Amino acid sequence: MKLETKYHGIREYKESDIIILKKGMPGFENLNKFIMFPVEENECFSILHSIEDSAVGFIVTSPFAVISDYEFKLNDELIERLKIEKSEDILVMNTVTLSSKVENITTNLRAPIIINIKEKLGEQIILNNEKYLVKHPLFKEEV
Numbered sequence: 512m513k514l515e516t517k518y519h520g521i522r523e524y525k526e527s528d529i530i531i532l533k534k535g536m537p538g539f540e541n542l543n544k545f546i547m548f549p550v551e552e553n554e555c556f557s558i559l560h561s562i563e564d565s566a567v568g569f570i571v572t573s574p575f576a577v578i579s580d581y582e583f584k585l586n587d588e589l590i591e592r593l594k595i596e597k598s599e600d601i602l603v604m605n606t607v608t609l610s611s612k613v614e615n616i617t618t619n620l621r622a623p624i625i626i627n628i629k630e631k632l633g634e635q636i637i638l639n640n641e642k643y644l645v646k647h648p649l650f651k652e653e654v
Contacts, residue, residue, distance in 0.1 A: 517566040519558055522548060530626055532633045539567060571604035574620055583638050593627040600629040617646040
């Protein structure tokens with residue numbers, strides 16, 4: 512199948528590549544089917560792209576590339592909803608907000624996207640942890 516995206520060209524994908532986010536993403540609750548592909552210029556980032564709206568894609572990155580000791584606990588309801596059986600089946604991503612100034616590029620560590628890569632089910636959750644910022648700087652200024 513082919514997806515003609517607004518910003519990332521034509522993307523080929525298979526039915527098995529589709530990740531279902533039953534609750535969508537905040538502000539995009541009506542979009543539930545996504546595919547993920549790497550950003551060609553920088554493999555630290557991926558695009559979580561809606562296949563239902565060619566203009567909607569989120570830049571995401573692994574929180575572990577930002578903070579090595581990033582951790583949280585999944586509640587039983589989420590584990591059941593996403594049909595998680597093993598921790599190895601979990602992919603954790605965080606949305607990135609771009610800026611023309613590198614020092615203003617941030618990632619939302621407060622609201623990780625949890626994806627069961629085996630079942631292709633995902634959900635964005637909100638962590639109740641002040642340690643993790645909604646706008647965590649991705650790049651520190653060199654001194």
